[in-house]
Amino acid sequence: MRNEGMTTNDDLAAAPVIVPREAHPISRKDISKSTLDVLYRLTEAGFTAFIAGGGVRDLLVGRHPKDFDVATDARPEQVKRLFGYCRLVGRRFRLAHVHQRGEVIEVSTFRANLEDAQQKSRFHEKSEDGLILRDNIYGTPEQDAWRRDFTVNALFYNIQDYTIIDYVGGLKDIEAKLIRTIGNPDVRMVEDPVRMIRAARFASTLGFQIEAETEASIRRNAANIALASPARMFEEIQKLFYCGHSRDVLHQLMRLGLLEHMLPELDAATKDGGRHLQWIERVCRQLDTWRSHRVPVTAELLFALLFGMIHEAKIAELTATGMPVFQAADQAVTEHLVALAPKVLIPKVIGRHLAQLMATQPYFTNIKPSRVKRFMHRPSFHDAFIYFKMRSRFDERHADEVKFWDEQIRAEA
Numbered sequence: 001m002r003n004e005g006m007t008t009n010d011d012l013a014a015a016p017v018i019v020p021r022e023a024h025p026i027s028r029k030d031i032s033k034s035t036l037d038v039l040y041r042l043t044e045a046g047f048t049a050f051i052a053g054g055g056v057r058d059l060l061v062g063r064h065p066k067d068f069d070v071a072t073d074a075r076p077e078q079v080k081r082l083f084g085y086c087r088l089v090g091r092r093f094r095l096a097h098v099h100q101r102g103e104v105i106e107v108s109t110f111r112a113n114l115e116d117a118q119q120k121s122r123f124h125e126k127s128e129d130g131l132i133l134r135d136n137i138y139g140t141p142e143q144d145a146w147r148r149d150f151t152v153n154a155l156f157y158n159i160q161d162y163t164i165i166d167y168v169g170g171l172k173d174i175e176a177k178l179i180r181t182i183g184n185p186d187v188r189m190v191e192d193p194v195r196m197i198r199a200a201r202f203a204s205t206l207g208f209q210i211e212a213e214t215e216a217s218i219r220r221n222a223a224n225i226a227l228a229s230p231a232r233m234f235e236e237i238q239k240l241f242y243c244g245h246s247r248d249v250l251h252q253l254m255r256l257g258l259l260e261h262m263l264p265e266l267d268a269a270t271k272d273g274g275r276h277l278q279w280i281e282r283v284c285r286q287l288d289t290w291r292s293h294r295v296p297v298t299a300e301l302l303f304a305l306l307f308g309m310i311h312e313a314k315i316a317e318l319t320a321t322g323m324p325v326f327q328a329a330d331q332a333v334t335e336h337l338v339a340l341a342p343k344v345l346i347p348k349v350i351g352r353h354l355a356q357l358m359a360t361q362p363y364f365t366n367i368k369p370s371r372v373k374r375f376m377h378r379p380s381f382h383d384a385f386i387y388f389k390m391r392s393r394f395d396e397r398h399a400d401e402v403k404f405w406d407e408q409i410r411a412e413a
Helices: 008-012 033-044 054-060 074-084 140-147 170-176 183-192 194-206 210-228 231-242 246-256 263-270 275-292 299-319 325-340 350-358 368-376 383-394 399-412
Strands: 015-020 048-054 069-072 086-091 095-100 104-109 125-126 132-135 155-158 165-166
Touching: 033 048, 033 095, 033 246, 048 054, 048 170, 054 155, 069 183, 074 086, 074 095, 074 104, 132 194, 140 155, 170 231, 183 210, 183 299, 194 210, 194 231, 194 246, 231 246, 231 275, 231 299, 246 275, 263 275, 263 299, 275 299, 275 383, 299 325, 299 350, 299 383, 325 350, 350 383, 368 399, 383 399
Parallel strands: 069 104
Antiparallel strands: 015 165, 048 069, 048 155, 086 095, 095 104, 125 132, 155 165
């Protein structure tokens, strides 16, 4: 294991492993036409352009990537000039989003780490804690590979000769089924704490183990996940639970000590191993089933399922004082999301939907025929009914009510 957090000259002096087309399973047929269009346009303009990261990894392990990322020596402004519909995004990492054939292809410019003396550059900024705030120092493919997070994510596919290029030992780690940090794990986890939960997700989705030094570093630095951007954590938590292996992810997060710093109420509720943990595990199994059948799940429903028991308990406490259920639901959800906001920033519009979803639960058991149609046309009805059905089956109650609403939905279809 390398002991330095920065790229060294010795690293870059080592020849990469280059795997010819006949020695690997990746075919252009596995790559989206939009991605190929972007690669060919860049190379025809005289630039180097590779498929990078997770797309290469997934193709090598027999998975179909949900998207492909492109890495190039073209600067973001040069990429923008090449494509008719291209947006430059990001301050921390300047990227080009190229719109092709209804897809968005993310194009990044090869980046380099900096030596300590250079770190005051206006293109590179770190917090006092070592967290990367801005990273737009451009470099070579070799440098770009060494500054990525895990070895299995640092492979390149070269469209010009169909080879795989490996500077960091990613091919060996794929063969060994290991998630290994590139460089000093402690430095890399401090630079970007989200890497810790990415390691948990990759290990779960790929069926890999987390390499020993990488895992030890995650355990040491777990509390630093609180330094990650709350808005970014909102997106990352969705990735964790939409990945198709959310039950494994949940247990990885608990095992590594990350869940208590990400979603403390959920961690506290599941630690006793009782019904709350059973509920969350059932939710994860259902999410994974939906994923396997390509059933879309809204963020509102996801967070309702994750936090439902927490919200139910608070709503019951407030309604016991005589507070109306809609006011109780709004207060319970709002207070919880405000407390969670320094860690995970859930947008207010989702919070309002969550409150309505929870407030309407009594309507499913207090059926008034004259209000059925109107209730079914509420914006929150679909998610609210899914939540009601899952909770009813979990508690083994309200079977007649579930049947009634299923019949109403079929009649409306």
